[in-house]
Amino acid sequence: MSSNRKLEPSSLSLNDLPWQIHYNNNRCTLCGQCTAVCPVKAIELAVFRKRVIKTSVQKNKKHSSEYDTFYGIRQKTRVENACIGCAMCTMVCPNDAIAPVKNPGLDRLKFHINQNGIPRRRGGRRNSSRSVLDRIKFTRISMLTDPALDAGRHEFEMRTLLGRVLSPRENMKRLKEKGWIPPVREIYPLIIGGMSFGALSPTMWEGLQMGVAYLNEELLMPVRISTGEGGCPPRLLRSRFLKYVILQIASGYFGWDEIIHAIPHMKEDPCAIEIKYGQGAKPGDGGLLMWHKVNKLIAAIRGVPRGISLPSPPTHQTQYSIEESVAKMILSMSMAWGFRVPVYPKISASSTSLAVLNNLARNDYASGLAIDGEDGGTGAAYAVSMDHMGHPIASCIRDNYLNLTKIGKQNEIPIFAGGGIGKNGNIAANAAALIMLGASGVQIGKYVMQAAAGCVGTEEDRCNVCNVGICPKGITSQDPRLYRRLDPEDVARRLVDLFISFDTELKKIVAPLGRSTSLPIGMSDALGIDDHAAAERLSIKYVV
Amino acid sequence: MCRLFALTSLKPVSPMLAIKALDVMKEGHDGSGVGLLLQDLGGPFEEMKDAPILSGIFSEEGIRRLDLFMMDQGFLTKYKISLKIPKKAVEGIPKRDLYLIRAYELPEGWDNLEQDEISSRLMMTRLKIREMGEEKKDMMVFSFWPDTIMIKEIGDPMKLAEYLGLDRKELSARVIMAQGRQNTNYAIDLYACHPFFIKGYCTMTNGENTAFIPIKDFLSSRDFPGYMGYQSDSEVFAHILHYSMAGLGLGIDAYKHVITPLQEEALKKHPDANFLSHLKKTCRPLIIDGPNCVIGVLPDHSLFMVQDRKKLRPGVVGGKPGLFGFSSEICGLDAVIPGRDKTKDIQPMHIDTAIVSPDRQEVKICRQTESLNLPL
Numbered sequence: 001m002s003s004n005r006k007l008e009p010s011s012l013s014l015n016d017l018p019w020q021i022h023y024n025n026n027r028c029t030l031c032g033q034c035t036a037v038c039p040v041k042a043i044e045l046a047v048f049r050k051r052v053i054k055t056s057v058q059k060n061k062k063h064s065s066e067y068d069t070f071y072g073i074r075q076k077t078r079v080e081n082a083c084i085g086c087a088m089c090t091m092v093c094p095n096d097a098i099a100p101v102k103n104p105g106l107d108r109l110k111f112h113i114n115q116n117g118i119p120r121r122r123g124g125r126r127n128s129s130r131s132v133l134d135r136i137k138f139t140r141i142s143m144l145t146d147p148a149l150d151a152g153r154h155e156f157e158m159r160t161l162l163g164r165v166l167s168p169r170e171n172m173k174r175l176k177e178k179g180w181i182p183p184v185r186e187i188y189p190l191i192i193g194g195m196s197f198g199a200l201s202p203t204m205w206e207g208l209q210m211g212v213a214y215l216n217e218e219l220l221m222p223v224r225i226s227t228g229e230g231g232c233p234p235r236l237l238r239s240r241f242l243k244y245v246i247l248q249i250a251s252g253y254f255g256w257d258e259i260i261h262a263i264p265h266m267k268e269d270p271c272a273i274e275i276k277y278g279q280g281a282k283p284g285d286g287g288l289l290m291w292h293k294v295n296k297l298i299a300a301i302r303g304v305p306r307g308i309s310l311p312s313p314p315t316h317q318t319q320y321s322i323e324e325s326v327a328k329m330i331l332s333m334s335m336a337w338g339f340r341v342p343v344y345p346k347i348s349a350s351s352t353s354l355a356v357l358n359n360l361a362r363n364d365y366a367s368g369l370a371i372d373g374e375d376g377g378t379g380a381a382y383a384v385s386m387d388h389m390g391h392p393i394a395s396c397i398r399d400n401y402l403n404l405t406k407i408g409k410q411n412e413i414p415i416f417a418g419g420g421i422g423k424n425g426n427i428a429a430n431a432a433a434l435i436m437l438g439a440s441g442v443q444i445g446k447y448v449m450q451a452a453a454g455c456v457g458t459e460e461d462r463c464n465v466c467n468v469g470i471c472p473k474g475i476t477s478q479d480p481r482l483y484r485r486l487d488p489e490d491v492a493r494r495l496v497d498l499f500i501s502f503d504t505e506l507k508k509i510v511a512p513l514g515r516s517t518s519l520p521i522g523m524s525d526a527l528g529i530d531d532h533a534a535a536e537r538l539s540i541k542y543v544v
Numbered sequence: 545m546c547r548l549f550a551l552t553s554l555k556p557v558s559p560m561l562a563i564k565a566l567d568v569m570k571e572g573h574d575g576s577g578v579g580l581l582l583q584d585l586g587g588p589f590e591e592m593k594d595a596p597i598l599s600g601i602f603s604e605e606g607i608r609r610l611d612l613f614m615m616d617q618g619f620l621t622k623y624k625i626s627l628k629i630p631k632k633a634v635e636g637i638p639k640r641d642l643y644l645i646r647a648y649e650l651p652e653g654w655d656n657l658e659q660d661e662i663s664s665r666l667m668m669t670r671l672k673i674r675e676m677g678e679e680k681k682d683m684m685v686f687s688f689w690p691d692t693i694m695i696k697e698i699g700d701p702m703k704l705a706e707y708l709g710l711d712r713k714e715l716s717a718r719v720i721m722a723q724g725r726q727n728t729n730y731a732i733d734l735y736a737c738h739p740f741f742i743k744g745y746c747t748m749t750n751g752e753n754t755a756f757i758p759i760k761d762f763l764s765s766r767d768f769p770g771y772m773g774y775q776s777d778s779e780v781f782a783h784i785l786h787y788s789m790a791g792l793g794l795g796i797d798a799y800k801h802v803i804t805p806l807q808e809e810a811l812k813k814h815p816d817a818n819f820l821s822h823l824k825k826t827c828r829p830l831i832i833d834g835p836n837c838v839i840g841v842l843p844d845h846s847l848f849m850v851q852d853r854k855k856l857r858p859g860v861v862g863g864k865p866g867l868f869g870f871s872s873e874i875c876g877l878d879a880v881i882p883g884r885d886k887t888k889d890i891q892p893m894h895i896d897t898a899i900v901s902p903d904r905q906e907v908k909i910c911r912q913t914e915s916l917n918l919p920l
Contacts (some may be wrong), residue, residue, distance in 0.1 A: 146752030146834045147856060154854065157807055161825055168792055168826040172919070175822060184825055186808070408765030410758075411829045514754030517804060517853045518831040522758040 010115065012077045016108035018461060019085035019100040021075040027097035030071055034089035034098050039470040042083040046074035073098060079112050085462040088472040102460060120383040123466025123476060125446055126375050129459035131423060132394045132534060133430040139528035139543055142514035149516050151507035156516045158506055160189040160441045162272055163342035164367045165412050182364055183342050185271055187222045189519055190431060190502055193418050193443030194248045194274065196230025198289050198298040199379030201483035204453055204475045207491020209236065212244050214492060215499055223499055224271045229287050229312060231255015231301045237262040242270050250276035250287055252312030254302040263336060272342040272367065273333045280376025280419035282385035283348030287312035290380050292469035293478045322359045330365050342367030349373040349391035349419065357400050361409050368414040370443060371396055375420020377446040379476055380467030393419045394437060398538050401438020401522060410522060414440030422447040423459060428505030436523045437538060449475055452494040453486060546738065546750045547724040550839045550870040551880060552847045554904050556586020556716035563710065565876035566701040566724040576725050578701040579737040581746050582693040582717035584845045588623060589691065595622050595647040596666050599686045599694040602642045606682030610673065617669065618651025627708050634707050637699035643708060645693050663743055667770050684734055687741045696737040719845050723748040736775035740782035743770065744843030747785055749778035750857050750872045751836030756780065762829035763787065781838050784830050793919035796848055797910045800897050803832045804853040806912055815915035839870045845902045855894040861907050862889035868900045868907060
């Protein structure tokens, strides 16, 4: 702009943007790859004008003032083109001439991403690297009084149960009387949480399914994956691999017409049915798939028209109470599969989750409870929901587990924890801490995207454009030009890497604690934290 | 590490036999205490098999409060053994007023009660006395059960036995369990001392139960008042035994399936795979971990030994018809039953339960892979 022209309120300078492009003109070959790859068109080829003034003190020498031009990369400052820091430009640059750098100053863009009155929506994460889970240490090390075990050579049983486990007496009674015993699955405690076909690209989804099948069939690790709310491809529904899949139903019921019609043709029962009542990233808000991603394929699987946004309501519209929800939804889902498939609700962590749990405890058909904490990720949500709504997972899980021990049902309703596990890369330590606080297992989503597909998101508001289908890695895009960047085979291989390395790390945690015969659910005596208030809140040791 | 010795004999024998074994195995324990269980008693108790015997340690004030309480409940003293304590104190052994071994007549009103009800009332009486004692620190009660004596104290086992004069003819039993060393994890507390007793079931353990907290949480929430205490992580072994046999109606052959269930592959091949898979799931919080050798006695006076899933602790069973010993070290067994055929000694492995039944004729090995006597 010129200094004598008016400014718009949302006229921003480079200094106002959270990410700034550092560009080296000397190394640039002007190949154009960076401008082509940028998902938000934050950079463009520009002509720069340069004035060269030559003056001299010598009397006879002439002074000169010449204008020159050169070509280079310019960063745009419009709100909609603000750099998201994904660094795809860096990735494609043959000469290392360009890179986004986080602006250490105040992000003033934040005040302007509400143009036309639409608040910021994004995908990704909460963008807070603080983590109580990272601060929990495992302090009960087996030393001399009992030998530490060998993570590499000893036998370990790191499995968990998904399903309603009756009390030993009641189970014995029903065995004698040949009564109905709720279905229980023995599964691996690290579960791939619900990321829908639609939120994820076809290549990502295929890669995950292939990886899960490999883990089960070749490595005998009973890993399970939730579909998220968006249905399930018809071929998978009719295949033997369905037994590794947890079908999710949520308030939009997307894809369930297809699923219901496939029931008579199913060769295997699904692992379980997850009824989503809430998710940690946007608690109390429904699911959202923005129109950008609703292409022909997605529309067909979900049974909706193309190109429209698909918001699921915040609640299941036919239900008005928890009792009704349990009675109606859980029971009817159980009935659909002849009471052979565990059915459990997934809720966002909340200070009211105990009421949900207590209600489930009274009903044999409720197979568990998945709780998603505030650090849970999402494909699309309002930023305000992600940043400010929700409950931390650690204390929520602990409260629920301790409540179960109080009523003696700690083995009967498994609690699964989700949200922020491994958000700073410490997946096994975070998972083990939650298990020892009382979770029967953990659900991960963002970590899978990062480790298995190279998602560039970080807790520093990097990228986070999963909602609009322009994922530069092709993970959450429905645009073939983008998702072709991702090879399903590679995703599968990396998923297998992830699980094998997690398994080794988990053993490296439990072996020194002297545990190997069963998953140490609720082994809170092993835990310590260097914060007195947190220790007291979680009923674990305070260590300094 | 603790040292354990148990014996089962057709003829009543002196507890000094077991103390002798602990003394031989002394190299391996720190002599910080001893716990003794005598069952299937001989001597004067032979004639009063139904009379509950109260075993514990009392101060002068405590015994007065006990007498008032027991009279109030309607119990009358039937017989007692007075352990005369030397006036001169022995270093390392605390000074106590009274070690009580007293048999009672059941209250009159109990005559027509079912055996289960009597058992429950006996347990509740013990728990009440324990609670009263913990309030004023003047009573400790280890058992209150027919045909059962328990003695626990801090100090070197042999010195203690001499100090308490255990080598006396009134004290003899066909089943004896002895453990050397107190719990060293926490401050010494006699309630943390093995063996642990609950309603005729008793165990002692050589090990460290790393899954203690979840097991304790599970047992404590069974709504059964006897599942309490837990000053030691080994107390849960006795309570799991009681829960699986008295609570679930399982046999001793299933105990190992509760504490260290088979893994998936072995489970699938088991003749009772379906039952065991249910048992494993429903009793999952009772799965133990860490190195443990458990020796126990059942209400019918069978003695048994089991090991943890990896068999990380030593343990041997041997003897001859009429007399069998269960020992954490072979030298203990050698000291008590020297003339046995050592080739028949058995060191139970990770899937074995070694059992000597009350006829005391042989050691039966029950493997986890064999079919079970099911309560179905």
